[in-house]
Amino acid sequence: MADAPASQTLSRGIRILEILADAREPLMIDEVARRLDVHRSVAYRLLRTLEDHGLVARDGSGRVELGSRLAALAAGVAHDLQAEALPELTAAANDLAMTCFLTVLDRDESVTLMSVEPRHAVASVAQRPGSRHPVAVGAPGRAILAQLPPGQWPEGADAAQIADAAACGYAQSHDEVIPSLRSVAVPLALRGRPPVALAVVYLASAHAPEELAERLTQAANGIREALGS
Secondary structure, eight states: OTTSOOOHHHHHHHHHHHHHHHHOSOBOHHHHHHHHTSOHHHHHHHHHHHHHTTSEEEOTTSOEEEOTHHHHHHHTTTHHHHHHHHHHHHHHHHHHTSEEEEEEEETTEEEEEEEEOOSSOSSOOOOOTTOEEETTSSHHHHHHHTTSOGGGSOTTOOHHHHHHHHHHTOEEEESSSSTTOEEEEEEEOOTTSOOEEEEEEESOOSSOHHHHHHHHHHHHHHHHHHHTO
């Protein structure tokens, strides 16, 4: 498989989905072509194929956005993990009045698999599923790396911070991924799966990081028990 030639067409189609996800708003075809660095006709053919499969959709003005079919595909990723994590994340989010989310390792990035916002909070920070950033940056990434041997850490990983997260059982960050935001994360080691982390993101809180970590650890233990890990 490693020696098989890559498909440029497939790669461009996937890149379009990434462009639309990062844009967070519908884009005109010309803008998609510009960001993909291809002629408009090439972008149009790719978009038509994606549209036929429900992966993108066009509004009345011709702007393109991600299609609803992607939600169904995303729900199938680690389906059992998402199903068991949802009630635990929901309870923790409501208890702490802040957004709780689950992150997974994807090569050298930390990717948000699912996120739950608190039900009755006056204001909370959103964490969009699918958002990603280098795993060496931020609390969720360090909680993930704390579960791996140093030889698997990416370049730029802070060994002291990762060791501290492993020793304390949680990681914390401030102003790293998004300016002014704080995060606390705990590792979630599941048998036979890549490392996972549970985290919260917030601007300020009356809870100390240790308290947040304790509540997240309770949620992590609930997920492990439900999955038999």
